[in-house]
Amino acid sequence: MKRSGWLGIYAVAYLVFLYAPVVLLPLFAFNDATIIAFPLSGFTTEWFAQLATIEALHDSVINSLYIAVSTAILATCFGVFAARASSRYDFPAKRGIMGFIMIPMVLPEIIIAVALLVVLLQLGIALSAWTVILGHVLLCTPFSIAILNSAFLAMDRSLEEAAYDLGETRWSAFRLITLPLVMPGIVSSLLISFTISLDEFIIAFFLTGNEPTLPVYLWSQLRFPQKIPVVMALGTILLAASLILLTTAEYFRRRGVARTGAKDTGGFL
């Protein structure tokens, strides 16, 4: 079959549009001019050195990591509970309840952010890292459930019954059989929640008190043109970190698939 040349051009254009800006990030991070424009004027690592001296930046990174890790753990725990319940048991109004939990996935974030802000202020709860975590858990749990639900559904439910039948308790059957088998799903869920929380802006912007997260801090710095190369340098580090993280996750996922002999359904990469 002869393939149309136009489709090839479309695919290339698509990829260029998608990734060219990302490639520019490290390029300008090592450029020794404050203006972001070609031609490049020279090589420098000064912007990276500057990163090390900005204390507010360090605080925001620590804030973001703290929030992202807490969110990932909480959302994944809730995800495990909900996914197991919905994949194993039938209960009244199951579809309605599950649908309700999944709504934040499609609800505009600004609505969640404003609504939460109003409620928190009415309740007299001070804004802090924990209010951001609350918002992020709300946002991430549906993603976590979606990932874990497919992991639980892919597992033969007889496995847990077999362990129970062989004398284990419900809890130990879950721990010994189900947990190891849905572990790739749990790792995926942790990573996705972590990533969503780490770069989430709107909810963080509304609910963070005087402890900004990294995206909120970055946004505040973009008003100063001379800081842009530093932001580029920071972006480069984040890019490298997420690549390493995703590669590691994919490595563990494939190893898990190979070990249990399951059919590789592709995962997220």
Add this chain to the structure above:
Amino acid sequence: MSAPLIELETVEKDYGEVLALAGVSAEIAAGEFFSLLGPSGCGKTTLLRTIAGFEDPTGGRVRIDGRDMEGVPANSRPTNMVFQSYAIFPHLSVGQNVGFGLRRKGLTKTEMARQVGEALEMVGLGGYEARASHALSGGQRQRVALARALIMKPKVLLLDEPLSALDKKLREQMQVELRKLQRQVGITFILVTHDQEEALIMSDRIAVMFDGQIAQLDSPQALYRRPVSRRVAEFIGVMNFIEAEVTAETGDRLTVDVAGLGAVDLSAEQCPGGGGGRGAAVGIRPETMTLLIDGETRSGRITEGSVEEVVYYGDMTYYDIRLDGVPAPVTISMRNLPGRAVLERGARARVAWDASAMVLFR
């Protein structure tokens, strides 16, 4: 029969909209190979899971070894199950799978290894301990599942369609092997199957289930020869049904007028389903009738007809024959013995039959 090992007393399971079990009563003896046979949705798996403790009956009682099982969860019942999917733990080795149930028994490592080795030996997988369980073939997985259940030394082994995932050759081989294994270990086996042939081959007794009830509980021979209803007869093998009418009844003899074949004399035993109606049907199995070739003779009764369809199976030939005066064609099976010709479609045929092979449904 000694005291029954399992007593089912009007066991009911109501799922709200559907009644999966509508009062099942049966007694199963120790050491028996018992089958629950029926089409899908007849409640056989629900009954098995109720005995295992995975389902709570909404009515009636299940007693195992004289002990009421109400409130006894699956992990403390003297039963173990071989699942339809085998449920082999994919992240554990063969040895870890088989020894899984021993974890809580407080055995030493060497004792555990010895028992696992023995169990694997028993199912013909000696030395497979270290194999990865996901690399096993279907037949091997089934053996591991068996070893894993039998190592627990249950009073009852429950098997949920254990052979349905295997191909035909392997399935036939496993049927014989399972039966041998059951005799060897002497444990009561309860098998769920929708395959009537499998049930006939393996079981001491079979309960045929329809719509959440046991339609007939009998030995394989009684079930095949004396089915109590047309539905059971149709489910177990092939049977021809011919309209008939009961014309006279004296003591334990019945005179029945069979459409096209004339009056026959049947004993009350040939009407295992009972009933008193005049309108009826007689059933006759394909292999109990004989096609007479080249002027062969028989002492029994002979009816003429014409061959409508011929299906050649190699060892057997199945004929659909329209007997003169009989409304629907009857199926007859003949062994292809040396020298016996296979008739062509449209040929005239003479069929010998015997009233003693008939079953009356009224």
